[in-house]
Amino acid sequence: MIINRYLIREIGKPLAAILGILVALFASYSAAGFLSEAVNGLLPIDTVAEMIGLKVLISLEVLIPISLYISVVLAFGRLYGDSEFTAMFALRITPARVMGAVVSLSGCLAIVVACLSLGARPWAYDKLHELSRHAELTLDVNAMEAGTFYVGQHGRRVIFVTHRDGPASPAQDVFVQVWHEDHTEIVHAQLAYPLSQTTPNGGREIYLTDAHIYELGHDDDHPDRALSAQGIVINPDSRDPAPPEYSSVAASSAELARSDSARDIAELQWRLSTPLSTLLLGMLGIPLSRARPRQGKYEKFGTAILVYSGYYLLCTSARTWVQHGVVAAFPGIWWAPALLAAFLAFSLAGPALGMKYRRSRA
Structure with a gap:
């Protein structure tokens, strides 16, 4: 338990810092557009903070997995570089034990992301659309x-x-x-x-x-x-608001599950895939952080960013293809997490298989 708490704490410290930085950056980016509309009279200033908060809430389903992934790479890269893992393995702390600590933390965060994707995300989008409709009808003259x-x-x-x-x-x-x-x-x-x-x-x-x-x-x-x-x-605001148009992102998950629309299917699969991606990315940070003792602590950081960028691009592309009917509901977007899982399995088993192969050749 001491080792587990230590590993989780080492991941948690950069996780909190990275997540805080990403949230601040995303909020600043969102505020830039909203504030410009508020200055021009197209958006009441009292709704700006609420809309920024909703946008940040929606973004957490993406920001939490990437923060966890980077935190594992950075924390374990430091432990490898400072030979702490060498000392742990010498004391018979197995790699499975290390993996268990990461899986427990990733699993907890995956549950949080699932709640955000399946519940908070549609509510936030519905509220955001409601505020946008109200802003269209109310001018700050x-x-x-x-x-x-x-x-x-x-x-x-x-x-x-x-x-x-x-x-x-x-x-x-x-x-x-x-x-x-x-x-x-x-x-x-x-x-x-x-x-x-x-x-x-x-x-x-x-x-x-x-x-x-x-x-x-x-x-x-x-x-x-x-x-x-x-x-x-x-009264320039005298027009009644038009009935809200149906939006997949604002529909409840139960409503999406009953729909056979391609857009609804893509949206539901996206919501279900985010907790799975959180768990897989947290585990993937372990093999990508491997380094020799006294090797650069952040040497694998660039590779890790490239891997995540490629995976995120695959996920968003798969979602778009399902929305437009290019890809059927099955495999839908699930082939992207499947590729990530295969890459994770290869990354975990690759070194052992390589060593076994070299021994057989010798």
Whole structure:
């Protein structure tokens, strides 16, 4: 038990550091896009932190396996380089005992990843899509700048401001186009500024002066109309949100299991493969970290990164092929983990087989 705790602790220290760094990097990358949309008025600033958190939660199913894999390579590379494994094997600590410690840690993390993939992932995607739909309907008009087209609701709404002195100041020469099912509404006003009170959905109504409103019908049942007003109040967020479209990534795992759609099958197999990949990658770190005493501790790090990159590319490619029907539901994406398992078996048994072969030749 002392040896097991020691090995797990040696893996756990770099695991926590690497996972923390990867999460911070991914959160920063996600924040860059969300903050730019918030600055441009396309995304309410109060939802940015929530959306970043959801993106990080979704990414954990990938970040945890790679963090575990790198941690095993780094920790065991150090133990090999400092001859600690040589001392352990001399004290009759078998390689199977070492493998058992890694498998126990990898198994626990695989259970965590399974919960994230099968439960947290669809919930996070559903919540993220809900926030995105709400953001499309709610504009931060105070943050709008002149000279920029603000397009929302999948192109159904366009707003352009010709001149504005700064945030919260009146806008001059304003153009608004809103697409409805039966007509297109175009509004042009000389002056516009947001009212102080907020709407029920958190947006702001806008007061327009010297406004011209045109309704262009899409068929003969809806004739074209024009209206001019010295002053009028409009709500650019007044459109009801469109019904949410079905998305495989946001569907529950039980719903995916009942579906025969190629996209649903690929998504379910991806969710089931992530805990398996976690276990296999944790075990693969052992043979890839092997080094001679006093050999460079991080000499195998580059090889380990190349192996993981190749495996991740295979998994994502296999998932895409299943989604588009290029590969059937069976073997689906399972051939990628099968290749990794075969590579793991060869890496574990290769040195012993090579030594046995050399002995037979001698």
